[in-house]
Amino acid sequence: MPVFDIESMDHEARGIARLDGKTVFVEGALPRERVVASIYRRHPNYERARLERVIRPSSQRVDPACPHFGTCGGCSMQHLDFVAQAAVKGRILEDTLWHVGRVRAEHILPPILGPAWAYRTRARLTVRHVAKKGGVLVGFHERKSTYVTDMNRCPVLPGSVSALLPELRRVVERLSIPTRIPQIEVAVAESGTALVFRHLEPLTPGDHEVLDEFARRHRVQIWLQPKGPDSAHLVHPGDAPALHYTHAESAVRVYFRPTDFTQVNAGVNAMLVRRALALLEPRQGERIADLFCGLGNFTLPIARLGASVIGVEGSATLIERAEDNAARNGLAERCQFLVADLFQCTPVSLLKFGRFDKLLIDPPRDGAVAVVKALPDPPPARIVYVSCNPATLARDAAYLHHERRYRLVAAGIANMFPHTSHVESIACFEHERP
Numbered sequence: 001m002p003v004f005d006i007e008s009m010d011h012e013a014r015g016i017a018r019l020d021g022k023t024v025f026v027e028g029a030l031p032r033e034r035v036v037a038s039i040y041r042r043h044p045n046y047e048r049a050r051l052e053r054v055i056r057p058s059s060q061r062v063d064p065a066c067p068h069f070g071t072c073g074g075c076s077m078q079h080l081d082f083v084a085q086a087a088v089k090g091r092i093l094e095d096t097l098w099h100v101g102r103v104r105a106e107h108i109l110p111p112i113l114g115p116a117w118a119y120r121t122r123a124r125l126t127v128r129h130v131a132k133k134g135g136v137l138v139g140f141h142e143r144k145s146t147y148v149t150d151m152n153r154c155p156v157l158p159g160s161v162s163a164l165l166p167e168l169r170r171v172v173e174r175l176s177i178p179t180r181i182p183q184i185e186v187a188v189a190e191s192g193t194a195l196v197f198r199h200l201e202p203l204t205p206g207d208h209e210v211l212d213e214f215a216r217r218h219r220v221q222i223w224l225q226p227k228g229p230d231s232a233h234l235v236h237p238g239d240a241p242a243l244h245y246t247h248a249e250s251a252v253r254v255y256f257r258p259t260d261f262t263q264v265n266a267g268v269n270a271m272l273v274r275r276a277l278a279l280l281e282p283r284q285g286e287r288i289a290d291l292f293c294g295l296g297n298f299t300l301p302i303a304r305l306g307a308s309v310i311g312v313e314g315s316a317t318l319i320e321r322a323e324d325n326a327a328r329n330g331l332a333e334r335c336q337f338l339v340a341d342l343f344q345c346t347p348v349s350l351l352k353f354g355r356f357d358k359l360l361i362d363p364p365r366d367g368a369v370a371v372v373k374a375l376p377d378p379p380p381a382r383i384v385y386v387s388c389n390p391a392t393l394a395r396d397a398a399y400l401h402h403e404r405r406y407r408l409v410a411a412g413i414a415n416m417f418p419h420t421s422h423v424e425s426i427a428c429f430e431h432e433r434p
Contacts, residue, residue: 001035001036001037001038001052002019002039002049003032003034003036003055004017004019004024004026004029004034004035004036004037004049005017005034005132006029006030006031006032006033006034006035007031008025008031008091009030009031009088009092009418010025010092011092011096011390011421011423012025012076012406012421013076013077013420013421014026014027014029014048014078014279015028015030015031015033015035015051015219017207017385019047022045022047023045023046023047024037024039024046024047024048024049025046025047025048025049025050026049026050026051027049027051028050028051028070029051029054030057030058030060030061030079030080031058031088033050033054033055033056033057033058033060033061033172034054034055034056035051035053035054035055036051036052036054036055037049037050037051037052037112038050038052038055040176040374045256052079054281058080060080060081060084061079061080061081062078062079062080062081062227062347063079064079065078065117065155066078066153066155066156066208068149068151068154068188070112070143071142071143071149072139072143072149072151072154073140073141073142073143073144073145073149074140074144074149074154074156074158074420075420076143076419076420076421077418077419077420077421080114082116082418083113083204085415085418085419086111086113086413086415086425088161089111089357089415089423090108090111090412090413092390092423093390093393093411093412093423094108094411096390096391096393096394097390097392097393097394097397097408097411098193100390100391100394100395100398101393101395101396101397101398101399101401102298102398102402103394103398103401103402103408104408104409105409105410105411105412105427106178106407106408107409107410107411108410108411108412109148109275109410109411109412109426110412111267111412111413111415112272112275112412112414112415113268113415113416114265114267114268114271114411114415114418115267115418116418116419117156117418118156118157118158118159118162118265119156119264119265119267119268119418120156120157120158120264120265121158121187121188121189121262121264121266121321122186122187122188122263122264123140123157123161123185123186123264124136124183124184124185125137125139125140125141125165125168125184125185125186126139126141126182127148127168127172127181127182127183127184128147128148128150129178129179130148132294133150135169135173135178136169136170136172136173137149137150137151137169138151138165138168138172138184139151139154139165139247140154141312142179144161146223147238148336151165152165152166153165156418156419157186158188158193159389160193161175161186161193164218164220164334167214167218168184168195171210171211171214174209174210175203175205175210175211176204176207177199177200177201177203177356179180179198179200180200180201181197181198181200181387182198182200183198183224184196184198185198185258185259186258187243187254187256187258187259187262188266189243189244189245190237190241190244190245190246191241191243191244192219192220192221192240192241193219193220193221193224194220194221194222194223194234194240194243194258195220195222195258196224196232196258196354197211197222197223197224197225197260198225198226199224199226199356200225202282203224203340208235208236211235212236212237214215214236215236215237216236216237221234221236221237221258222234222235222236223235223239223242223258223259225259226359228261229259230317232257232258232259234375242255243255243257243258244256245262245266245269247270247273247300247301248270249274249301250300250301250304250305252300252301252304252329252331253294253325253328253329253382254295254296254297254300254325255313255321255324255325255328256295256321257321260294260295260300260318260321260424261294261295261318262294262295262414263297264295264416264417265417265418267418268414268415268424269297269416269423270417271414272386272414272416272424273297273298273301274349274384275414275426276283276298276360276426277302277305278425279382279384279410279428280302280358280360280384280428281382282302282305282306282307282358282384283305283306283307284299284305284306285306285307286307286308286357286358287293287301287307287308287309287310287354287355287356287357288307288308288309288310288356288357288358288359288360289310289311289353289356289358289359289360289380290302290309290310290311290312290360290362291312291342291359291360291361291362291363291371292313292314292342292361292362292363292364292368293311293312293313293318293322293325293337293362294313294318294322294362295318295321295322295325296311296321296322296325296335297362298334298360298362298386299311299322299326299337300325300326300329300331300335302360303326303334303335304329304331304386305335306334308334308335308336309334309335309336310336310337310338310352310353310354311335311336311337311338312337312338312339312340312342313316313337313339313340314339314340314341314342314343315339316339319337319338319339322335322337323335323337327361338351338353340417342351342363342368342370342371343366343370344370345370345371345374346370346373346374347375347376349374350371350374350375350376355376356380357380357381357382358380358381358383358384359375359380359381359382359383359384359394360383360384360385360386361384361385361386362386363387363392364388365388365389365392366389366391366392367387367389367392367395367396368385368392368396369392369396369399371422372396372399372400372404373399375404378431378433379404379406379429379431380431381428381430381433382428382429382431383400383427383428383429383431384405384426384427384428384429385397385426385428386424386425386426386429387422387424387425387426387427388416388422388423389423390423390425393427397429398426400429401429404431404432405431405432406429406430406432407429407430407431407432408427408428408429409428409429409430410427410428411425411426411427411428412425412426413425414426
């Protein structure tokens with residue numbers, strides 16, 4: 001088997017090496033390591049290999065904390081030191097901005113680092129009845145597979161949730177339809193933990209007794225979801241408090257349902273909002289647009305600082321909840337919310353939002369290319385862009401910089417998903433007035 005000297009790491013946490021002028025992606029290898037690897041897939045321009053043995057380990061290689069690492073597809077970087085993970089992601093962000101967008105940030109922001117473990121307050125656990133493995137399995141998918149990892153704990157989940165994994169297997173087995181429960185969604189809030197059982201057939205009164213007893217014993221909320229996310233409803237206990245999280249600095253409380261989109265890492269989200277506000281610098285009298293606003297995660301803290309904010313989101317359901325959150329926080333007079341498909345944004349449709357001095361964008365992975373191409377003249381003086389995909393950020397940054405005369409004044413990563421290859425980032429653009 002060939003020996004490889006690993007030069008760097010790619011966006012999927014694979015080591016990058018060269019062999020006869022061809023790029024080789026080595027799973028499990030780290031930068032500056034010398035390794036033995038077996039090639040398992042060949043392409044005309046690159047090859048993929050699997051790590052067999054480390055000859056010269058990296059000083060940043062660590063022992064994975066989870067016994068399921070390597071089998072479970074939830075994490076891909078547990079073998080790399082936690083701080084080094086952020087450095088790798090920072091390099092991926094900078095390289096992508098340059099190679100895709102031909103733009104460099106004038107200032108690299110220090111990485112936002114939260115807790116390394118027990119950080120994941122949102123998760124979707126797959127449920128499968130596998131007779132060969134003794135019954136029901138509850139966990140994440142195996143790497144590159146639809147199989148479910150046979151796991152009894154997960155260190156990236158909060159300890160109370162991780163401890164429930166074996167209990168969840170047993171409670172599903174006690175239900176009348178154990179083969180018709182495909183997933184359990186987990187949402188951990190300041191006010192409690194909710195478990196949403198997706199079920200493909202109706203539950204019996206006996207099933208409700210089982211779930212009620214489970215809810216009381218473990219002090220969790222049980223929700224049932226017979227169809228789409230909006231069908232989820234609380235069943236045990238009936239008087240459970242509404243789920244919420246708090247932005248401590250702005251004293252904003254955000255209420256949500258367990259199937260709503262919220263960030264998986266509450267600690268990093270709080271720091272990300274703080275940084276976004278510092279970059280945006282909202283001022284009293286300014287009008288600011290928050291596009292892809294969701295529940296108001298950024299909208300409400302911006303309004304708390306005195307600016308008027310228009311939040312725009314494609315989901316009418318989320319807009320209703322954002323309006324409710326604004327009212328609950330006494331910010332309804334400073335907030336306006338609209339439903340609009342921002343992926344079909346045009347200069348005409350953007351004008352309907354009215355004039356705004358500054359802009360915050362927090363799009364999904366597809367980015368916000370329609371938005372940046374629809375910006376009016378003169379455009380907003382400052383744009384803060386929160387991204388979960390460096391490639392689409394770089395594409396949009398290229399348009400802003402080369403076509404609309406924006407400077408990329410700052411950019412940096414937020415390690416929202418430690419031990420994974422996911423790169424969350426934030427960037428700030430300033431317009432160069434003629």
